[in-house]
Amino acid sequence: MAQSKYEIDMSTGSLPKLIIRFVIPQMLSGILQLLYNAADTIVVGRYVGSTALAAVGSTGSLTNLIINLFIGLSVGASVAVAQYYGAKDYKNVSQTVHTAMGISVIFGFVSSAVGIALAKVFLQAMGTPAEVLPHSVVYMRIYFAGMPASMVFNFGSSILRAVGDTKRPFIFLSISGTVNVILNLIFVIVFRMGVAGVALSTIISQFLSAVLVVLSLLHSNGYYRLYIKEIRIYKDKLLRMMRIGIPAGVQGSIFSISNVAIQSSVNSFGELAMAGHTAASNIDGLIYIATNSFYHASLSFTGQNVGAKKYERIGRILRVCVVYAIIIGATLGTLTYVFGEQLLGLFSPDNVEVIRYGMIRLSVLGLSYFTCGIMETLVGSLRGMGASILPMCISILGVVGVRIGWIYTFFAWDRTLLMLYLSYPASWVATSLAHFICVLYLKNKLIKKSAEEGIQEKEDASYASTNL
Numbered sequence: 001m002a003q004s005k006y007e008i009d010m011s012t013g014s015l016p017k018l019i020i021r022f023v024i025p026q027m028l029s030g031i032l033q034l035l036y037n038a039a040d041t042i043v044v045g046r047y048v049g050s051t052a053l054a055a056v057g058s059t060g061s062l063t064n065l066i067i068n069l070f071i072g073l074s075v076g077a078s079v080a081v082a083q084y085y086g087a088k089d090y091k092n093v094s095q096t097v098h099t100a101m102g103i104s105v106i107f108g109f110v111s112s113a114v115g116i117a118l119a120k121v122f123l124q125a126m127g128t129p130a131e132v133l134p135h136s137v138v139y140m141r142i143y144f145a146g147m148p149a150s151m152v153f154n155f156g157s158s159i160l161r162a163v164g165d166t167k168r169p170f171i172f173l174s175i176s177g178t179v180n181v182i183l184n185l186i187f188v189i190v191f192r193m194g195v196a197g198v199a200l201s202t203i204i205s206q207f208l209s210a211v212l213v214v215l216s217l218l219h220s221n222g223y224y225r226l227y228i229k230e231i232r233i234y235k236d237k238l239l240r241m242m243r244i245g246i247p248a249g250v251q252g253s254i255f256s257i258s259n260v261a262i263q264s265s266v267n268s269f270g271e272l273a274m275a276g277h278t279a280a281s282n283i284d285g286l287i288y289i290a291t292n293s294f295y296h297a298s299l300s301f302t303g304q305n306v307g308a309k310k311y312e313r314i315g316r317i318l319r320v321c322v323v324y325a326i327i328i329g330a331t332l333g334t335l336t337y338v339f340g341e342q343l344l345g346l347f348s349p350d351n352v353e354v355i356r357y358g359m360i361r362l363s364v365l366g367l368s369y370f371t372c373g374i375m376e377t378l379v380g381s382l383r384g385m386g387a388s389i390l391p392m393c394i395s396i397l398g399v400v401g402v403r404i405g406w407i408y409t410f411f412a413w414d415r416t417l418l419m420l421y422l423s424y425p426a427s428w429v430a431t432s433l434a435h436f437i438c439v440l441y442l443k444n445k446l447i448k449k450s451a452e453e454g455i456q457e458k459e460d461a462s463y464a465s466t467n468l
Contacts (some may be wrong), residue, residue: 007222008164010301010307017035022267022283023293023324024138025166029173030197032291034282036177036205037125040198043184043186044273045347048194050354054274055135055195059123070107070151072249073157074100074309076241079303079383081162086307090223092237095216097159097224099237104155109146115144118123126260139195146203149210156213160226161300172212180205244383249391255272255395258403258427265407265420269357273417276357279347283336283358284365291329291373294321297316302384314381318439321377329370336366360417368425375428378435385442389433398431 008018019059029334044052084092119140120133128136157169180201187197207292217226305313336343340362341355348354382391406423413419 069249073245074233076245080301086304108151142199200271280358327372
């Protein structure tokens with residue numbers, strides 16, 4: 001089959017140009033998704049009130065905690081497809097695709113059941129205020145009803161990214177996100193459904209995006225084409241995805257534990273602080289999404305080049321991605337801080353305290369998020385090389401350990417939001433340093449292994465020629 005216009009051969013050509021071609025649609029997809037989520041909170045904050053705004057925001061860390069384990073497997077699928085694709089092993093590409101789409105449906109229903117059944121228990125454990133709790137439970141249960149569609153979209157998008165296609169996921173999110181915003185306005189303003197309306201519009205848009213990504217795979221001309229009748233779980237492909245995906249999922253879930261701990265600490269400052277935290281997280285989330293695009297680029301490009309055994313390109317891929325992540329992260333961070341009050345005013349225009357609390361978060365996270373971009377890009381490189389347990393362990397110690405330790409030491413000593421938020425950049429810098437050392441070690445190990453294999457092949461060829 002000929003390569004389609006959406007695919008990218010990442011093992012040849014100019015890396016800066018190819019990475020930009022990959023990243024721009026990926027970045028726009030993430031930004032669109034964030035803007036649509038921000039639309040949820042803007043509509044709730046302006047037309048329902050700060051209690052509802054706090055309710056929507058308080059569920060974020062908890063939903064991520066539950067679904068990240070399953071989403072991590074989509075990372076495993078992406079790495080496996082990228083490596084097989086780079087090696088031009090198209091039979092295994094196809095088997096991985098059909099395995100991935102099969103388990104996406106299974107895990108979607110499992111995460112949905114867990115989220116719906118345990119929503120109230122988890123929210124109470126987080127110390128969600130009594131006035132916020134009923135709204136949070138309603139939002140979370142409806143949100144998790146759409147989890148099967150969310151899983152299908154995430155796994156389908158990871159397959160497309162692995163072959164270099166970031167354009168179609170961007171188009172799909174543009175369509176589904178527009179539907180989400182329109183339904184938000186109808187359900188909340190016209191039908192006055194409150195947080196239930198916001199959650200319902202979200203899951204309808206998720207089902208739309210899932211249908212679109214499945215249709216793109218069904219009608220693809222590439223070796224990653226999906227055939228419904230051929231969907232089955234190939235044991236060896238599932239194990240390969242799990243080897244990379246489970247540690248990635250565990251890492252994401254444990255990350256969320258630290259964020260739940262921070263959210264619980266924010267909750268102790270009251271409803272207005274929660275609302276300010278929610279609004280600011282939607283704004284600085286823009287920086288995270290933009291810099292996280294280079295994580296996906298680092299993972300996919302490294303994966304394809306490892307499959308093609310072009311190990312010398314790994315270091316160049318990482319350098320280009322890190323430089324881009326720093327430039328984008330620092331620029332956006334400065335802009336969100338400078339225009340922070342105006343941006344926060346979109347969420348809660350008449351509440352000065354909400355804006356004040358939000359600016360505290362932006363003053364720390366907004367200006368330092370580029371360090372998170374460096375950390376994520378390094379993780380992408382490690383996973384692209386096939387390592388997953390190593391970055392998981394480092395991240396648990398470096399991110400979760402630092403943040404939890406910070407809460408019980410520095411934050412306990414100075415119980416202010418400023419001190420609480422400083423735990424983020426401290427954890428990003430510490431973890432980045434450890435990841436960098438591991439990248440150097442694994443890259444050199446791959447190059448050394450390749451050289452030894454080359455010497456062995458020459459010796460085998462020489463032996464064969466002398467015995468003819």
